[in-house]
Amino acid sequence: MNYLTEPQRQVEICASAEVLILGGGPSGIAAAITSARSGSKTILLERYGFLGGMGTAAMVTNFCGLHANINGAVQQIVHGIADDILARLENLGGLNAPHPIKGRNGGHDTAAQAYDTAAYKVVADELLKEAGVDIRFHSLAVGVAMSSKSSIDAIVLETKSGRKAIKAEMFIDCSGDADLAFWSGAKVEKGNDDGFIAYPTTMFRIGNVDDDLAHRLGRPNLNELIIKHGDNYNLPRKTGIINSQAHKGEWRANLTQISRRDGSPIDGSNWDDLSFAEAEGRRQVLEYHKFLKECVPGFQNSYLLETAAQVGIRETRRIIGSYVLTEGDVLGCVDFDDAIGCNGWPLEQHLKGAAKWTFLGGRGYHQIPYGSLIPIGVDNLLVAGRCASATPEGQSSLRVSGPCFVMGQAAGTAANIAIDTKTRPAAINSQELQSRLRNNGVFLG
Ligand SMILES: Cc1cc2nc3c(=O)[nH]c(=O)nc-3n(C[C@H](O)[C@H](O)[C@H](O)COP(=O)(O)OP(=O)(O)OC[C@H]3O[C@@H](n4cnc5c(N)ncnc54)[C@H](O)[C@@H]3O)c2cc1C
Incomplete structure (x- = not known):
C-alpha cells in the first residue's frame, strides 16, 4: 500500500x-x-x-x-x-x-x-x-x-x-x-x-398504481407471483413487501437485495461496498419495476416515481x-x-x-x-x-x-x-x- x-x-x-x-x-x-x-x-x-x-x-x-x-x-x-x-x-x-x-x-x-x-x-x-x-x-x-x-x-x-x-x-x-x-x-x-450481515435493500416508490386492484390482487399475491414469473427476470430476492402510501396511486417497494459480485451481503461500513451498492441497487429497481408492471395486478400503468438517496443499510x-x-x-x-x-x-x-x-x-x-x-x-x-x-x-x-x-x-x-x-x-x-x-x-x- x-x-x-x-x-x-x-x-x-x-x-x-x-x-x-x-x-x-x-x-x-x-x-x-x-x-x-x-x-x-x-x-x-x-x-x-x-x-x-x-x-x-x-x-x-x-x-x-x-x-x-x-x-x-x-x-x-x-x-x-x-x-x-x-x-x-x-x-x-x-x-x-x-x-x-x-x-x-x-x-x-x-x-x-x-x-x-x-x-x-x-x-x-x-x-x-x-x-x-x-x-x-x-x-x-x-x-x-x-x-x-x-x-x-x-x-x-x-x-x-x-x-x-x-x-x-x-x-x-x-x-x-x-x-x-x-x-x-x-x-x-x-x-x-461467519461474518454474515443482513442484506441491504434499495427502496423505491411507484406512481399511478391502481390502489384497489393492487390491494386486492397484487399485494397479497406478490410472493407467489415472484415464484411463478421470477425466472423471466433477474430477481435475487424472492419475498418482498409492497404497500400504499398516504396519497392516491403512490406505493413503496421493499424488494431488492444488494450483494457483492460474489453474492455475499454488502457491508454498509465499507466504502468500496457502499459505492458499488448504489448503482447496483438502481439496476435492480428497474428490473423489479419491470416485473411489477408485467406481472402484478394494479401496476400495469405505473411508473417509477423515486429511488432512495442511498442504499438501505440494516x-x-x-x-x-x-x-x-x-x-x-x-x-x-x-x-x-x-x-x-x-x-x-x-x-x-x-x-x-x-x-x-x-x-x-x-x-x-x-x-x-x-x-x-x-x-x-x-x-x-x-x-x-x-x-x-x-x-x-x-x-x-x-x-x-x-x-x-x-x-x-x-x-x-x-x-x-x-x-x-x-x-x-x-x-x-x-x-x-x-x-x-x-x-x-x-x-x-
Ligand atoms: C431497506 C430497509 C427497510 C426498512 N424497513 C423498515 C420499516 O419498514 N420500518 C421500520 O421501522 N424500520 C425499517 N428499517 C429499519 C430502520 O429504518 C433502521 O434500522 C433505523 O432507521 C435505524 O435507526 P438509527 O437511528 O439507529 O440509524 P439510521 O437510521 O441509520 O441513522 C443514522 C444517521 O446517522 C448519520 N450518520 C452516520 N454516520 C455518520 C457520520 N460519520 N457523520 C455524520 N452523520 C452520520 C446518517 O446519515 C443517519 O442519518 C428498514 C431498514 C432498511 C435498510
Whole structure:
C-alpha cells in the first residue's frame, strides 16, 4: 500500500456541548429532543441535509415496532417522543393509519404505520429546533480525540468549511454504524460468527398504481407471483413487501437485495461496498419495476416515481455492551430490571434470497434493557439505535424505528442524569431513569 503523509495541522474547536449526538436517524432524533428538553446543551451532527436516517435517506417510509399484540389486541406500545412525531405527521397529512402485519408460524399479528418522508423531515426539524437542539447538517464525523483511554474529548468532522472539532461532556452514538464507539475503542462486532450481515435493500416508490386492484390482487399475491414469473427476470430476492402510501396511486417497494459480485451481503461500513451498492441497487429497481408492471395486478400503468438517496443499510457494527439482547430475549418476551421501554417487532432476518420472519407469541413484547446502550471501555458514551448491543438475531427485531425511538429517548435522558449527578452513564440510578421516562410518556411494560 502507498501512503501520503499529511502535514501536522491544527483543527478549529468550533463549538462545545454538554451532550453531542452523532446521527439524526430515529434514535438520534429522540435522543436529541430528550436531551435538550432535559436542559442539557445539545448538539446533533448529521452528514446529510435532513434528519430521519434510513427512514428518509433510504426511503423506509414506514414505522415498524410502534405496536405489539397484547392478549390478542394490537396496541401502540411505543410512546413518549414517538407520540410527538406521530401527532405532527398527522397534522401535516403525512401519516397513514396503522396497517395490519400478518403473524406467521403461531406468532401474533401486529401493525406498522406508513408516513411521507417530506413530512417526517420537516417534523423532525421542528421538534429538534423547538427543544433547543443545535443541529449541524452537512457534518461528516471522521474521528474522535480522546482525553484519556476511556473518555472521549471531541468529535472531529469534515465540513465544506474545512475540518473542525466539537467538544462535549457526554456523547451519544446514533450513527447506525457504531462509528463513535469504534473510533473511541469500545468493543464492537460486525455480523454473525461467519461474518454474515443482513442484506441491504434499495427502496423505491411507484406512481399511478391502481390502489384497489393492487390491494386486492397484487399485494397479497406478490410472493407467489415472484415464484411463478421470477425466472423471466433477474430477481435475487424472492419475498418482498409492497404497500400504499398516504396519497392516491403512490406505493413503496421493499424488494431488492444488494450483494457483492460474489453474492455475499454488502457491508454498509465499507466504502468500496457502499459505492458499488448504489448503482447496483438502481439496476435492480428497474428490473423489479419491470416485473411489477408485467406481472402484478394494479401496476400495469405505473411508473417509477423515486429511488432512495442511498442504499438501505440494516446492519453493520454493533457494540458489545454491558448486556447483549438475544433472540431468546425477544421471542421469550423477557423483562429486565433496568428496562427503558418495550418492543414487539418480530425477528426480521434478511437472508440470501428471502427475509425470514419469526413473530412473537406470549405477551407480545419484551422489555429493552438499559445495558444494551452501555458500551464497554468508554465511560462518557451511550449508544442507541441499530448499533446498540444485541446479537444479529436480536438486532433484526430491535433495529426498527419504534425501538430506536425508545433507545434514543432513554439515551438522551440517561446522558442528562449522568451530567447532573456527575456519574458515568453505566453508574446512574436506573430507577431514576425509569421514573423520568415514565413521566415523559414512555411505556415500560
Ligand atoms: C431497506 C430497509 C427497510 C426498512 N424497513 C423498515 C420499516 O419498514 N420500518 C421500520 O421501522 N424500520 C425499517 N428499517 C429499519 C430502520 O429504518 C433502521 O434500522 C433505523 O432507521 C435505524 O435507526 P438509527 O437511528 O439507529 O440509524 P439510521 O437510521 O441509520 O441513522 C443514522 C444517521 O446517522 C448519520 N450518520 C452516520 N454516520 C455518520 C457520520 N460519520 N457523520 C455524520 N452523520 C452520520 C446518517 O446519515 C443517519 O442519518 C428498514 C431498514 C432498511 C435498510
